[in-house]
Amino acid sequence: MFLSIEKVTKQFKNRENKAETVLTDIDLQVKEGEFVSILGPSGCGKSTLLSIVAGLTPHTTGELILQGKQLKGPGKERGMVFQQAALFPWLTVEENVMFPLRKELSKKDAQERAHKYLSLVQLSPYAKHSPHELSGGMQQRVSIARALAMDPALLLMDEPFGALDEQTRSRLHEVLEEVFLETKKTILFVTHSIHEALKLSDRIVVMGTQPGRILDVIELDFPRPREQAREELVKYEDRIKGLLKSEIDKVIEKEQQYATSR
Numbered sequence: 001m002f003l004s005i006e007k008v009t010k011q012f013k014n015r016e017n018k019a020e021t022v023l024t025d026i027d028l029q030v031k032e033g034e035f036v037s038i039l040g041p042s043g044c045g046k047s048t049l050l051s052i053v054a055g056l057t058p059h060t061t062g063e064l065i066l067q068g069k070q071l072k073g074p075g076k077e078r079g080m081v082f083q084q085a086a087l088f089p090w091l092t093v094e095e096n097v098m099f100p101l102r103k104e105l106s107k108k109d110a111q112e113r114a115h116k117y118l119s120l121v122q123l124s125p126y127a128k129h130s131p132h133e134l135s136g137g138m139q140q141r142v143s144i145a146r147a148l149a150m151d152p153a154l155l156l157m158d159e160p161f162g163a164l165d166e167q168t169r170s171r172l173h174e175v176l177e178e179v180f181l182e183t184k185k186t187i188l189f190v191t192h193s194i195h196e197a198l199k200l201s202d203r204i205v206v207m208g209t210q211p212g213r214i215l216d217v218i219e220l221d222f223p224r225p226r227e228q229a230r231e232e233l234v235k236y237e238d239r240i241k242g243l244l245k246s247e248i249d250k251v252i253e254k255e256q257q258y259a260t261s262r
Protein backbone atom coordinates (compact mmCIF):
# COMPACT_ATOMS: atom_id res chain seq x y z
CA MET A 1 0.00 0.00 0.00
CA PHE A 2 1.23 3.49 -0.86
CA LEU A 3 0.18 5.15 2.44
CA SER A 4 -1.00 3.21 5.46
CA ILE A 5 -2.40 4.93 8.53
CA GLU A 6 -2.84 2.28 11.20
CA LYS A 7 -4.67 2.71 14.49
CA VAL A 8 -3.47 6.29 14.88
CA THR A 9 -4.59 8.20 17.96
CA LYS A 10 -3.78 11.70 19.15
CA GLN A 11 -4.14 13.18 22.58
CA PHE A 12 -3.60 16.83 23.48
CA LYS A 13 -3.39 18.29 26.96
CA ASN A 14 -6.47 20.42 27.62
CA ARG A 15 -6.58 23.59 29.75
CA GLU A 16 -6.77 21.57 32.97
CA ASN A 17 -3.65 19.72 31.80
CA LYS A 18 -5.66 16.53 31.31
CA ALA A 19 -5.07 14.37 28.24
CA GLU A 20 -7.93 14.73 25.76
CA THR A 21 -8.33 12.35 22.83
CA VAL A 22 -8.88 14.25 19.59
CA LEU A 23 -8.28 11.34 17.19
CA THR A 24 -9.05 7.71 17.85
CA ASP A 25 -8.43 4.52 15.85
CA ILE A 26 -7.71 6.19 12.53
CA ASP A 27 -7.22 3.46 9.94
CA LEU A 28 -6.84 4.54 6.34
CA GLN A 29 -5.15 3.03 3.30
CA VAL A 30 -4.39 5.28 0.34
CA LYS A 31 -3.42 3.93 -3.08
CA GLU A 32 -0.82 5.56 -5.28
CA GLY A 33 -2.37 8.19 -7.56
CA GLU A 34 -5.56 8.48 -5.50
CA PHE A 35 -7.25 11.76 -4.59
CA VAL A 36 -8.64 11.34 -1.07
CA SER A 37 -10.62 14.06 0.71
CA ILE A 38 -11.06 14.27 4.45
CA LEU A 39 -14.39 15.85 5.30
CA GLY A 40 -15.98 16.52 8.66
CA PRO A 41 -17.34 19.08 11.11
CA SER A 42 -15.17 21.75 12.65
CA GLY A 43 -12.94 20.38 15.39
CA CYS A 44 -13.15 16.70 14.34
CA GLY A 45 -9.38 16.61 13.86
CA LYS A 46 -8.96 16.89 10.06
CA SER A 47 -6.04 19.33 10.30
CA THR A 48 -4.47 17.38 13.16
CA LEU A 49 -4.60 14.20 11.07
CA LEU A 50 -3.05 15.93 8.05
CA SER A 51 -0.38 17.49 10.24
CA ILE A 52 0.44 14.04 11.67
CA VAL A 53 0.82 12.65 8.12
CA ALA A 54 3.03 15.65 7.28
CA GLY A 55 5.18 14.85 10.33
CA LEU A 56 4.55 18.30 11.81
CA THR A 57 2.51 16.96 14.77
CA PRO A 58 3.58 13.78 16.59
CA HIS A 59 0.87 11.12 16.98
CA THR A 60 0.31 9.45 20.34
CA THR A 61 -0.07 5.82 19.24
CA GLY A 62 -0.31 3.93 15.97
CA GLU A 63 1.79 3.79 12.82
CA LEU A 64 2.13 5.65 9.53
CA ILE A 65 3.84 3.96 6.61
CA LEU A 66 4.55 5.71 3.30
CA GLN A 67 6.03 3.69 0.43
CA GLY A 68 7.12 0.99 2.86
CA LYS A 69 8.86 3.38 5.27
CA GLN A 70 7.66 4.31 8.71
CA LEU A 71 7.04 8.04 8.96
CA LYS A 72 8.78 9.93 11.74
CA GLY A 73 8.93 13.73 11.48
CA PRO A 74 8.70 15.76 8.27
CA GLY A 75 10.35 14.71 5.02
CA LYS A 76 10.58 15.85 1.43
CA GLU A 77 8.45 12.95 0.16
CA ARG A 78 5.51 14.99 1.51
CA GLY A 79 4.58 18.46 0.23
CA MET A 80 2.11 20.68 2.03
CA VAL A 81 -0.28 23.42 0.88
CA PHE A 82 -2.03 25.44 3.61
CA GLN A 83 -5.06 27.75 3.56
CA GLN A 84 -2.78 30.79 3.35
CA ALA A 85 -0.27 30.81 0.50
CA ALA A 86 2.50 32.29 2.74
CA LEU A 87 4.75 33.48 -0.10
CA PHE A 88 7.87 35.58 0.51
CA PRO A 89 6.76 39.12 -0.41
CA TRP A 90 10.29 40.27 -1.30
CA LEU A 91 10.78 37.49 -3.88
CA THR A 92 9.16 37.23 -7.31
CA VAL A 93 6.67 34.45 -8.09
CA GLU A 94 9.37 32.47 -9.86
CA GLU A 95 11.87 32.96 -7.00
CA ASN A 96 9.27 31.78 -4.49
CA VAL A 97 8.88 28.50 -6.38
CA MET A 98 12.66 28.19 -6.80
CA PHE A 99 13.39 28.92 -3.13
CA PRO A 100 13.08 25.39 -1.69
CA LEU A 101 14.88 23.95 -4.75
CA ARG A 102 18.04 26.01 -4.44
CA LYS A 103 19.68 23.63 -1.91
CA GLU A 104 19.64 20.76 -4.40
CA LEU A 105 19.63 22.30 -7.86
CA SER A 106 21.69 24.84 -9.77
CA LYS A 107 19.98 28.17 -10.43
CA LYS A 108 19.34 27.20 -14.05
CA ASP A 109 17.79 23.83 -13.16
CA ALA A 110 15.71 25.35 -10.34
CA GLN A 111 14.43 27.99 -12.75
CA GLU A 112 13.52 25.38 -15.34
CA ARG A 113 11.67 23.34 -12.73
CA ALA A 114 9.87 26.45 -11.44
CA HIS A 115 8.74 27.33 -14.97
CA LYS A 116 7.45 23.82 -15.58
CA TYR A 117 5.16 23.98 -12.53
CA LEU A 118 4.15 27.62 -13.00
CA SER A 119 3.05 26.62 -16.48
CA LEU A 120 1.06 23.70 -15.04
CA VAL A 121 -0.89 26.10 -12.78
CA GLN A 122 -1.23 28.50 -15.74
CA LEU A 123 0.87 31.28 -14.26
CA SER A 124 3.83 31.45 -16.64
CA PRO A 125 3.11 35.09 -17.62
CA TYR A 126 3.37 36.11 -13.94
CA ALA A 127 6.79 34.57 -13.19
CA LYS A 128 8.49 37.94 -12.71
CA HIS A 129 5.62 39.52 -10.74
CA SER A 130 5.62 40.14 -7.00
CA PRO A 131 3.13 38.07 -4.98
CA HIS A 132 1.22 41.23 -3.97
CA GLU A 133 0.41 41.87 -7.65
CA LEU A 134 -1.51 38.57 -7.75
CA SER A 135 -5.03 37.79 -6.48
CA GLY A 136 -5.51 35.38 -3.54
CA GLY A 137 -6.40 32.55 -5.91
CA MET A 138 -3.31 33.14 -8.04
CA GLN A 139 -1.12 33.23 -4.92
CA GLN A 140 -2.55 29.89 -3.91
CA ARG A 141 -1.69 28.53 -7.37
CA VAL A 142 1.91 29.66 -6.76
CA SER A 143 1.97 27.77 -3.47
CA ILE A 144 0.68 24.64 -5.26
CA ALA A 145 3.45 25.04 -7.88
CA ARG A 146 6.01 25.51 -5.07
CA ALA A 147 4.91 22.30 -3.33
CA LEU A 148 4.84 20.30 -6.59
CA ALA A 149 8.24 21.56 -7.74
CA MET A 150 9.82 19.58 -4.88
CA ASP A 151 8.31 16.48 -6.52
CA PRO A 152 6.80 15.02 -3.35
CA ALA A 153 5.29 11.53 -3.54
CA LEU A 154 2.32 12.76 -1.51
CA LEU A 155 0.68 16.18 -1.67
CA LEU A 156 -1.11 17.27 1.51
CA MET A 157 -3.60 20.12 1.22
CA ASP A 158 -5.29 21.69 4.26
CA GLU A 159 -8.38 23.69 3.22
CA PRO A 160 -6.33 25.24 0.40
CA PHE A 161 -9.30 27.12 -1.08
CA GLY A 162 -11.07 27.89 2.20
CA ALA A 163 -10.29 31.61 2.07
CA LEU A 164 -11.40 32.14 -1.54
CA ASP A 165 -14.71 33.27 -3.00
CA GLU A 166 -16.97 30.79 -4.80
CA GLN A 167 -15.91 31.70 -8.36
CA THR A 168 -12.19 31.67 -7.62
CA ARG A 169 -12.70 28.37 -5.83
CA SER A 170 -14.31 26.89 -8.94
CA ARG A 171 -11.43 28.07 -11.09
CA LEU A 172 -8.94 26.53 -8.63
CA HIS A 173 -10.84 23.23 -8.75
CA GLU A 174 -10.27 23.15 -12.50
CA VAL A 175 -6.58 23.93 -12.07
CA LEU A 176 -6.15 21.29 -9.35
CA GLU A 177 -8.03 18.69 -11.39
CA GLU A 178 -5.67 19.34 -14.29
CA VAL A 179 -2.62 19.17 -12.00
CA PHE A 180 -3.90 15.88 -10.59
CA LEU A 181 -4.52 14.32 -14.00
CA GLU A 182 -1.22 15.59 -15.39
CA THR A 183 1.11 14.73 -12.47
CA LYS A 184 -0.79 11.63 -11.21
CA LYS A 185 0.13 12.72 -7.68
CA THR A 186 -1.42 11.12 -4.65
CA ILE A 187 -3.37 13.85 -2.84
CA LEU A 188 -4.78 14.02 0.68
CA PHE A 189 -7.11 17.00 0.81
CA VAL A 190 -8.85 18.46 3.88
CA THR A 191 -12.09 20.34 3.27
CA HIS A 192 -15.32 21.51 4.91
CA SER A 193 -17.13 21.48 1.59
CA ILE A 194 -19.13 18.44 0.48
CA HIS A 195 -19.31 19.83 -3.07
CA GLU A 196 -15.57 20.31 -3.26
CA ALA A 197 -14.99 16.75 -2.03
CA LEU A 198 -17.53 15.30 -4.48
CA LYS A 199 -16.05 17.23 -7.38
CA LEU A 200 -12.42 16.37 -6.78
CA SER A 201 -12.03 13.05 -4.97
CA ASP A 202 -11.74 9.37 -5.76
CA ARG A 203 -12.68 8.66 -2.14
CA ILE A 204 -14.12 10.75 0.66
CA VAL A 205 -13.24 10.03 4.28
CA VAL A 206 -16.11 11.32 6.43
CA MET A 207 -14.99 12.09 9.97
CA GLY A 208 -17.03 12.47 13.12
CA THR A 209 -16.21 14.29 16.30
CA GLN A 210 -15.80 13.76 20.05
CA PRO A 211 -13.39 12.12 19.60
CA GLY A 212 -12.35 12.53 15.97
CA ARG A 213 -12.81 9.27 14.11
CA ILE A 214 -13.67 7.91 10.67
CA LEU A 215 -17.42 7.41 10.18
CA ASP A 216 -17.35 6.20 6.60
CA VAL A 217 -15.17 6.08 3.51
CA ILE A 218 -17.07 6.71 0.30
CA GLU A 219 -15.75 5.57 -3.06
CA LEU A 220 -16.67 7.75 -6.06
CA ASP A 221 -16.19 5.64 -9.09
CA PHE A 222 -17.25 8.17 -11.74
CA PRO A 223 -15.36 9.54 -14.71
CA ARG A 224 -13.98 13.08 -14.52
CA PRO A 225 -15.04 15.87 -14.91
CA ARG A 226 -17.66 15.14 -12.27
CA GLU A 227 -20.24 17.67 -13.53
CA GLN A 228 -21.46 14.96 -15.91
CA ALA A 229 -22.38 12.68 -13.00
CA ARG A 230 -24.36 15.33 -11.15
CA GLU A 231 -27.47 13.17 -10.54
CA GLU A 232 -25.53 10.25 -9.08
CA LEU A 233 -23.50 12.60 -6.92
CA VAL A 234 -26.68 13.97 -5.29
CA LYS A 235 -27.24 10.53 -3.70
CA TYR A 236 -23.76 10.64 -2.20
CA GLU A 237 -24.32 14.19 -1.06
CA ASP A 238 -27.49 13.15 0.83
CA ARG A 239 -25.65 10.23 2.44
CA ILE A 240 -22.80 12.49 3.63
CA LYS A 241 -25.22 15.17 4.85
CA GLY A 242 -27.03 12.49 6.89
CA LEU A 243 -23.77 11.35 8.49
CA LEU A 244 -22.67 14.91 9.28
CA LYS A 245 -26.06 16.01 10.60
CA SER A 246 -26.05 13.45 13.41
CA GLU A 247 -22.50 14.57 14.29
CA ILE A 248 -23.43 18.25 14.39
CA ASP A 249 -26.50 17.41 16.52
CA LYS A 250 -24.15 15.72 19.00
CA VAL A 251 -21.92 18.82 19.16
CA ILE A 252 -24.96 21.06 19.80
CA GLU A 253 -26.22 18.70 22.51
CA LYS A 254 -22.83 18.72 24.26
CA GLU A 255 -22.65 22.52 24.11
CA GLN A 256 -26.16 22.75 25.64
CA GLN A 257 -25.21 20.33 28.44
CA TYR A 258 -22.09 22.40 29.13
CA ALA A 259 -24.09 25.65 29.20
CA THR A 260 -26.74 24.29 31.61
CA SER A 261 -24.11 22.76 33.93
CA ARG A 262 -22.52 26.18 34.56
Ligand SMILES: Nc1ncnc2c1ncn2[C@@H]1O[C@H](COP(=O)(O)OP(=O)(O)OP(=O)(O)O)[C@@H](O)[C@H]1O
Pocket residue numbers: 012013014022040041042043044045046047048049192
Ligand atom coordinates in the same frame (compact mmCIF):
# COMPACT_ATOMS: atom_id res chain seq x y z
N1 LIG B 1 -1.95 22.15 19.72
C1 LIG B 1 -3.11 21.78 20.25
N2 LIG B 1 -3.27 21.69 21.59
C2 LIG B 1 -4.43 21.28 22.14
N3 LIG B 1 -5.53 20.96 21.41
C3 LIG B 1 -5.44 21.06 20.07
C4 LIG B 1 -4.23 21.47 19.42
N4 LIG B 1 -4.45 21.45 18.06
C5 LIG B 1 -5.74 21.04 17.90
N5 LIG B 1 -6.32 20.82 19.09
C6 LIG B 1 -7.70 20.35 19.31
O1 LIG B 1 -7.91 19.21 18.52
C7 LIG B 1 -9.24 19.19 17.99
C8 LIG B 1 -9.18 19.02 16.51
O2 LIG B 1 -8.67 20.22 15.89
P1 LIG B 1 -8.40 20.34 14.34
O3 LIG B 1 -7.94 21.72 14.06
O4 LIG B 1 -7.54 19.22 13.90
O5 LIG B 1 -9.87 20.10 13.77
P2 LIG B 1 -10.43 20.40 12.31
O6 LIG B 1 -11.39 19.30 12.03
O7 LIG B 1 -9.32 20.60 11.35
O8 LIG B 1 -11.21 21.76 12.56
P3 LIG B 1 -11.49 22.97 11.53
O9 LIG B 1 -12.31 22.37 10.43
O10 LIG B 1 -12.28 23.93 12.37
O11 LIG B 1 -10.18 23.50 11.07
C9 LIG B 1 -9.90 20.49 18.45
O12 LIG B 1 -10.70 20.21 19.56
C10 LIG B 1 -8.74 21.37 18.81
O13 LIG B 1 -9.11 22.26 19.83
